[in-house]
Amino acid sequence: MHENNNMKKQFKILLYILFSTLIISCFAFASFGQEEYKDLKNKDLKELYPGGLFYEVExxxxxxxxxxxxNIILMIGDGMGLAQVYSAMTANGGHLYLENFRNIGFSRTYSSDNYITDSAAGGTALATGVKTYNGAIGVDPDKKPVINIRELAEYKGLKTGIISTSSITHATPASFIAHVDSRGSYEDIALDFLKTNIDVFIGGGIKNFEERRDRRNLSQELKDKSYQVLYTIEDIQKVKSGKLAGLTAQEHNKPMPERGEMLVPATQIAINILSQSKKGFFLMVEGSEIDFFGHRNSLPGVILETLDFDRAVGVALKFAAYNRETLVIVTADHETGGMSINNGNYKTGEVSAIFTNGSHTGITVPIFAFGPGADLFTGFMENIDIAKKMMILLKVEKQNFSIKY
Structure with missing residues (x-):
């Protein structure tokens, strides 16, 4: 009888989460552009996460x-500060895969022109080791292109990949691909994918590849370059080797739980393909929509997205633990929402929180590292130091390469 009551309670909680997140997503993701998730007029006023089903942490x-x-796997929880991490930990009964990390530091996230960074400048710092102005993608404060860690890895002969729950042309993933003056140049960012030799990329953004003002069909051009262009995670999971372009939504992917299993299997398939390289690989995985719900001050959304991201971290950790040649780094580009936890309950997973604003904050964000070289990522550091240290560990020197743009 007690077991049946627990099952009924968990079912009711799950229905609540599904219903509240569905309402949010109807406003936030149905027909708006890539930046509309920042609009606080669609704010979900509920600041209570009632708890839910727990997953076991290995x-x-x-x-x-x-x-x-x-190999290096860089995982970016967009907008993920310590409050977001700890709320998710509470919601999962006090445990996350992030607990496996013993080397922990903090990143100062300010941009070259602002104490509060945006995702473009933050992503560019993590990708290139250069501080730049808010809105910049892969260029310095003088708007000159700067080479990124993925390009350096590619030039060295490593396989490379990018995964995002947002549009693949959005600020953070774009920072590892493109060189444009403005983050809003989505079609130009999509075009820059054709200038690379990236092995795997999975995320939303079909619109920027196939419904373009210049009438080019970049998906067809990718196919002409021997990419397998696929549109569902079910089809993507069938791929065993070769080049893969997974375009899983017109713009951003749906939020959790509507999105379902996307980030976890995408991370697994990318590792499966990239790890076939004898020289090694670089993979960036972004949990984009932690930030989206931080902008909207939606605690249930923040927690569900952070839990989804943590399970993807678990996939990377499992590979790294057995491979022993792989460094996993988990960090954020910035914190979003100024989130503060009021109360929580490990037994039920209930969390109560408030937000101080609907934008980014300047607070330092955590860095977690596991594997060879992990001891380099402890203490306080600049966000650009993360990229610089990855370049040192991969033994690539920026001056040996030039960007042809």
């Missing part, structure tokens, strides 16, 4: 006899 130990670094 524990992995970082080997003291790690092999030489061969």
């Amino acid at each position: 524990h992995y130990s970082q080997s003291k006899k790690s092999k030489q670094l061969k």
